[in-house]
Amino acid sequence: MKERILWIDSLKGFLIFLVVWGHCIQFNNINYDNNIIFRIIYSFHMPLFFAVSGYCAFSSCWNINVIYKRARQLLLPFFFWIIVGLIITPPQSIENAFKIIEKKIINPELALWFLWVLFFVNMLTLLIRKVSLILKYKYDFISIIFTIILLLSSTITDIHIFDIKLICWYFGFYSVGAFLKEHDNSISKIFNTKFYLAILFISFITLSSMWMRKAPPLFYHLINLGNIFIYFYKYMTALTGILFFFLFFYTYNKNPIIKNIFWESLGLTTLGIYAIHFLLIHIVKISTIINGNLRWFIYAIIVLLLSFFVVKIIRHSKILKLLSLGEL
Numbered sequence: 620m621k622e623r624i625l626w627i628d629s630l631k632g633f634l635i636f637l638v639v640w641g642h643c644i645q646f647n648n649i650n651y652d653n654n655i656i657f658r659i660i661y662s663f664h665m666p667l668f669f670a671v672s673g674y675c676a677f678s679s680c681w682n683i684n685v686i687y688k689r690a691r692q693l694l695l696p697f698f699f700w701i702i703v704g705l706i707i708t709p710p711q712s713i714e715n716a717f718k719i720i721e722k723k724i725i726n727p728e729l730a731l732w733f734l735w736v737l738f739f740v741n742m743l744t745l746l747i748r749k750v751s752l753i754l755k756y757k758y759d760f761i762s763i764i765f766t767i768i769l770l771l772s773s774t775i776t777d778i779h780i781f782d783i784k785l786i787c788w789y790f791g792f793y794s795v796g797a798f799l800k801e802h803d804n805s806i807s808k809i810f811n812t813k814f815y816l817a818i819l820f821i822s823f824i825t826l827s828s829m830w831m832r833k834a835p836p837l838f839y840h841l842i843n844l845g846n847i848f849i850y851f852y853k854y855m856t857a858l859t860g861i862l863f864f865f866l867f868f869y870t871y872n873k874n875p876i877i878k879n880i881f882w883e884s885l886g887l888t889t890l891g892i893y894a895i896h897f898l899l900i901h902i903v904k905i906s907t908i909i910n911g912n913l914r915w916f917i918y919a920i921i922v923l924l925l926s927f928f929v930v931k932i933i934r935h936s937k938i939l940k941l942l943s944l945g946e947l
Contacts, residue, residue, distance in 0.1 A: 624675075625883055626872035630864065631671055632885030637664045639896045639926070640919035646900050647915070652832055656912055662830040662853075663823070663860025665733065666792040670861045672737055673744070673796025685745065692890075692945035693738040699942045700894050701730050707898070727782045731894055736785045740793045743786070759798065766791040774850040791854070795861055816870065819863035826856040884927070891930030891944050896922050899929075 641660040645651045652658070701723050710716045727735035743765075751761040773787035829836040835849050842848075871877050885892065903925065905918045933939045940946045 626868045626877060627671060627675065628886030629872075629877050629879070629882035630868045630886070631668075631889050632882035632887075633864075633868075634664055634668055634671065635885055635889040635892050636919065636923055638668075638893060639923045640915065642896065642900060643919045643922060644912075644915045647918070652834075654912070655828065656915070658830050658832070659824075659827045661832055662827040663857045663864075666789065666857035667861050667864055668733065669737065669740065669789045669792040670796035670799070670865070672741070673793035673798075674800045674865075676741060676744075676797075686742065689738055689741050691941075691947075693734040693741075695941070696890060696894060696943055696945045697727070697731050697734040697738075703943075704730075725780055728779075728785070732782055732785065733893065734890070736782050736789055737793075739782075739786050740790050743790060744793060744797065759801070762794045762797070766794050770850070770854070774847060792857065792861065795858065799865060816863065816866055819859055819866065823856070823859040823863050826852070826859060830856055885923070888927055888930045891933060892923065892926040894943065895926040895929050899925050 637660045641657055641664065644654055644657045648654060648657075701720055705716050705719060710719055723730040744762075747761050747765055748758055751758040754761070769787040769790045773784050776784070778784055829838050830853070831837065836852055839849070868877055899922045903918075903922055905914060905921065909917060930944070933943055934946070
């Protein structure tokens with residue numbers, strides 16, 4: 620078993636909190652796309668999750684055991700929670716049930732899309748690693764070529780079936796995580812200063828404050844450089860967020876704000892929290908006495924902690940743990 624990297628667990632815990640917080644705003648605030656906290660969270664949190672996944676899975680090699688393991692960890696829970704959704708909201712007939720399943724496979728964004736996309740990004744990475752060994756080229760070189768090809772594909776095409784567009788988009792962020800892991804020591808020596816952290820933080824806040832989910836950035840009307848620029852801007856916004864938070868958690872990994880049992884425990888239950896919090900958001904309601912962003916913050920903490928404890932209960936059953944979390 621791999622030795623756990625505790626600051627990575629803390630980073631994952633922080634990220635899953637952002638996921639819950641973002642969804643608490645999205646599902647309860649009709650004007651969520653104009654909420655500054657929502658926009659900042661959404662500008663980087665999923666790309667960073669993919670980068671963390673790439674960092675953790677860097678040493679994986681292409682073989683049938685790894686493919687089976689990834690399918691168990693990602694695809695099995697993906698399909699399990701689709702079935703749970705059918706049980707909670709029963710369709711009118713068996714035929715309709717199969718149509719819903721088919722619809723969510725064709726368009727995984729209607730389900731736990733992150734698991735689906737991460738599985739295929741992971742498989743694509745393993746395949747590229749195999750190709751680099753056969754061709755005797757460095758993995759970084761082959762990975763950069765594929766990243767550029769896939770990024771261009773995601774910008775000039777609009778293929779949403781099976782989330783192909785998202786697979787193309789997020790592959791690059793996953794590769795960034797793998798690159799950071801491979802060159803861990805060199806990067807930490809070069810950038811392990813408060814000066815670089817400050818530069819990255821200022822850059823990230825500046826870029827993310829202008830970010831819009833389904834529209835050009837707020838400053839776009841001043842320049843209007845075309846769609847390619849919009850994708851470039853969004854990629855650079857996410858990239859600065861990835862680099863800042865990676866370096867921040869790495870640099871201050873001994874600080875009790877980062878190195879604590881709360882973040883680390885959350886980091887060990889991210890998949891379960893990701894799946895369960897959707898259900899709890901529709902069940903748990905919070906008083907309207909508290910208004911504004913403080914309300915969504917408190918709401919997110921409540922949903923997060925409840926989801927965490929539900930995962931703890933699920934883990935007492937070997938069958939449920941396997942089906943819902945992909946854990947043996």
